[in-house]
Amino acid sequence: MKTRSFIIALVAMSCLLVLSAGGALAAEIRSGPTALVAPGETVDDDLFAGGGQTVTISGHVTGDAYAVGETVVVNGSIDGDLIAAAQQVIVDGTIGGNVRTAGATVTINGTVGRSITGFAQHVNITSTGKVGGSVTAVAQTLDAFGPVGRGMTVAGGTLQLAGPVEGPVLARVETLSVAPTAQLAGSLDYQAQQEAALPTGSVNGGVHFTPAPQQAPAPEPVLNGLFDVGSLIGLVGSFLLGALAIILMPRASARAAELGRQQPWQSFGLGLVALLVTPFAAALVAITLIGLPVAFTVVALYVLGILLAWPAVALVVGTLLARLVRPEAPLPVLGCLAIGLITLHLVTHVAFIGPLVVFCSIVFGLGMLTQAARRWRRPSEPAWTATPVAVAA
Numbered sequence: 001m002k003t004r005s006f007i008i009a010l011v012a013m014s015c016l017l018v019l020s021a022g023g024a025l026a027a028e029i030r031s032g033p034t035a036l037v038a039p040g041e042t043v044d045d046d047l048f049a050g051g052g053q054t055v056t057i058s059g060h061v062t063g064d065a066y067a068v069g070e071t072v073v074v075n076g077s078i079d080g081d082l083i084a085a086a087q088q089v090i091v092d093g094t095i096g097g098n099v100r101t102a103g104a105t106v107t108i109n110g111t112v113g114r115s116i117t118g119f120a121q122h123v124n125i126t127s128t129g130k131v132g133g134s135v136t137a138v139a140q141t142l143d144a145f146g147p148v149g150r151g152m153t154v155a156g157g158t159l160q161l162a163g164p165v166e167g168p169v170l171a172r173v174e175t176l177s178v179a180p181t182a183q184l185a186g187s188l189d190y191q192a193q194q195e196a197a198l199p200t201g202s203v204n205g206g207v208h209f210t211p212a213p214q215q216a217p218a219p220e221p222v223l224n225g226l227f228d229v230g231s232l233i234g235l236v237g238s239f240l241l242g243a244l245a246i247i248l249m250p251r252a253s254a255r256a257a258e259l260g261r262q263q264p265w266q267s268f269g270l271g272l273v274a275l276l277v278t279p280f281a282a283a284l285v286a287i288t289l290i291g292l293p294v295a296f297t298v299v300a301l302y303v304l305g306i307l308l309a310w311p312a313v314a315l316v317v318g319t320l321l322a323r324l325v326r327p328e329a330p331l332p333v334l335g336c337l338a339i340g341l342i343t344l345h346l347v348t349h350v351a352f353i354g355p356l357v358v359f360c361s362i363v364f365g366l367g368m369l370t371q372a373a374r375r376w377r378r379p380s381e382p383a384w385t386a387t388p389v390a391v392a393a
Helices: 002-024 229-248 250-262 264-286 289-325 333-348 354-374
Strands: 028-031 034-037 047-057 065-074 082-091 099-108 116-125 135-144 152-161 169-172 175-178 188-192 207-211
Touching: 028 034, 175 188, 229 250, 229 289, 229 333, 250 264, 250 289, 250 354, 264 289, 264 354, 289 333, 289 354, 333 354
Parallel strands: 028 047, 034 047, 047 065, 065 082, 082 099, 099 116, 116 135, 135 152, 152 169, 152 175, 169 188, 188 207
Antiparallel strands: none
């Protein structure tokens, strides 16, 4: 649950960055492998920097700074806000406004004039860091060693307070730790698994502790989740998606199924390559701002291919089963699809082998679709229609 909440928060922050960047299109733009504002340089406008591995701001930015990269480092000063998304965000200089950031690690060694909003695995306000306003964070771990000018609102795993906080602290965490050096001028309202040991005089306001609710163990699903609502919805959705593909693209559907039957190992190998290589290829293309539309298109096709891979494999399985059971009687194509999907649904809910079947089926189906796309212009394969088609040899 924590991981899913963190991912949702990270996606929300990414959307905020995209929307915010729309107002910075007229600003100073720095891109490349190492976007840099050099020491002594002044950017008398908003700054949009990214597209590479490292963004370093060592000079002076009079407006807001928008930064996207693997690492974002601020050694200089920003009069406005810093809005950043990176694996590491490090503030060693001075931010006059707010810091809005998402990343794996956010470290504040310098001064933030106003507030911090962070979504990260680890938010660290070191002993040399200073926050003039409030701190709002969703993090697996948050360490506050430096002074915070207003209050704190924190949700996540572990919260460690070791510096002065001038406002109230509201925390929903698993573990709270308060060091003797901490000085909370306001109240402390926290929910945790265990009550924290508070040093004498560390909290000047009231203290309210709420034990974290103990979650009851989830009951074992009936027949390994075979009849779960979500599982059945996925079964029906796969049938509708596969039927739509067969109706709209009968020739391509016939080509993919035939290649899956005739060249299973080649399809599996090609699918494995496509499954593993495509995300890295899209990421490499997305490094440059110009390549972002191409990367988004590749990712969209990749997701669509994975969704279509399941009914594609089901069509092959259903056709083979129909030939074994009723070799003398024709069966509609959609009937083969339904039989194949039900078979895969049953097999994937068998303990231990189910996940392996899911992975192999997606790889195999993705390879079938990739091969069919490569032979798109070859007219030799017959097209399926919406009318019943015999599956007998």
